[in-house]
Amino acid sequence: MIESVGASAYRVPTPVPEADGTLAWDATTIVVVTARADGRTGLGWTYTDASCADLVNGMLAGVVVGTNQLDVRSGWHAMQRAVRNVGRPGLAASALSAVDIALWDLAARSVELPLATLLGRVRDRAEVFVDANGAYSVGQAVRVGQRLAEWDVTWFEEPVSSDDLPGLAHVRARTSPDVAAGEYGYDLPYFARMVGAAAVDCVQVDVTRCGGYTEWARIAAVAAAHNRDVSAHCAPNLSAHIAVATPNFRHIEWFADHDRIESEFFTGVLDPGGGTVAPGEAPGHGMSLRHDTADRHRLR
Template sequence: MKEPTIERVEARAFRIPTDQPEADGTFRWDATTMVVVQLKSEGVTGLGYTYADTSAACLTKDKLADLIIGRNPCDIPACWDAMLGSLRNLGEAGIGMLAVSAIDVALWDLKARLLDLPLVDLIGNFRDRVPIYGSGGFTTYSIPQLQQQLAGWVTEGIPRVKMKTGSDPGQDAERVRYAREAIGSSAELFVDANGAYGRKQALHLANTFAEQGVTWFEEPVVHHDRQGLRQLRDRAPCGMEIAAGEYGFTTGYFQQMLHDGCVDVLQADASRCGITGFLKAAVLCEAYHLPLSSHCAPALHVHPCCSAEPVRHLEYFHDHARIEQMLFEGVPEPVGGNLLPDRSRRGMGLGLREEESRRYEL
């Protein structure tokens, strides 16, 4: 039988304005750029994407495409190895890995489609649905906006929500108190500082947040400060977990975070480390007996999260959930606080809405 080969690689960038100005503890934005990669083989299209910069689309077209054209799309490890090897002089992180990740996701999608399977059945099914948490609560929101968004998710049946802190540390205790007031006592409340605090400040706020029943403190200090994360993990109040890992591009990064005891829950983002890297992070979590939570890009993580045993939940990030609904068809919607893969569709089940997406194309 003739082997399938990758015949064409397309990469396109789309810039989608936010519905309102958004900020977290260390960053502000009013638009998000998505890079979509489409791989063609035997009349079948595999789709992958990442949240990046147009330069990731350029790198895909100018450098990475030639490395995989002509290869068998089922040979994902060989494609991965060739692409990573080509990044040696560019650095195995940042834009290069964002581009590799979008291609890797498209390869998984293409392979599943060529085999006429939903992606979760290609990787192997562990659970039929993945619990989610609502994520937003930007520091640009007024208190009523914050309360409305978080309480809205809880009312929809999502029993855990996350808000941003760190833009104005003097106000954070009050914002968290208002958030708790809005969601009631039984919903889980998470906070994400995006590395905005110093070590002592983070420890002080960990105690303050714990009084409002906060059970998850994400990136209390900058993620490079592994010793600081470890100290927070050791000293934060009982019942509060420390989470980080969203900037992980390589398997070595995840291993270091786990080895150094930086987190109670590791986060990984397949739009930054590929589905290949995400599944490797899951294996590392198994080895360290710690749970994994996916970061952002909800539609991209549904299938791998249903396959990877250590996954606890998936981040249903407001900005990306909105963009994915706008640009793709086949995006799963929350059901009772979970996302379910649509197993009647092949691959990840997503298709680019050509007409709608064109108005955002760069």
């Protein structure tokens, strides 16, 4: 029986200012969720605003505490109902994701299985790739994509905004590299619309935003039904466990900012040396929070 669920928020400065194609930042906020039952602790997290912790503590914890720790999907559906009136996309999806991840970790630890095994492992390792963040117009993206083909580039991530499905489909039809998008998707219908519009060759799923491991599995099934691959966006040490349980999985984005934070905050993180990661045999995802380190960055 789940005895408690709680969340804390931490703000970690970057060593130097960082930026991608559309945004710059000098710190990253991580919200860490713990779920406890029978002397065991499950751990999940998401990268979002600190107010996400209040949503977990004030709304989601109450609907899963007291439920069977092995019935994760039931808890997921209860949380899905609980956030209906606050809106599922965005902050609520991130909160739901972090709790779902913690519950799956707790379930795996409860039966002393690696998380990847409980999720249905189908491969030993997952490839690691490194990343336009939607910065181009459609015309610019087509021109860039055509030049990329000359250099044998095979991956064109978010050439235009992930919300511009006609634009993505236009770029995909006129360029050779595989088009990928979806890292800002918060639920299954978002990805169903994306693959239904023939907008991408590969959907990018962020396990800390999409609804956790439970929703990831449903998204991957929809992608497979459309003969599309799945790629993991960020949170690499969480993504790897569901990645090896996804038959149509392609690779993990190994984001330096998240890797730095996860290596600092948690024991048992994965090693991407050689370009692949392999989840181990420890129960759950095998990671634990370094409380002394994390508390130096605590917001709430």
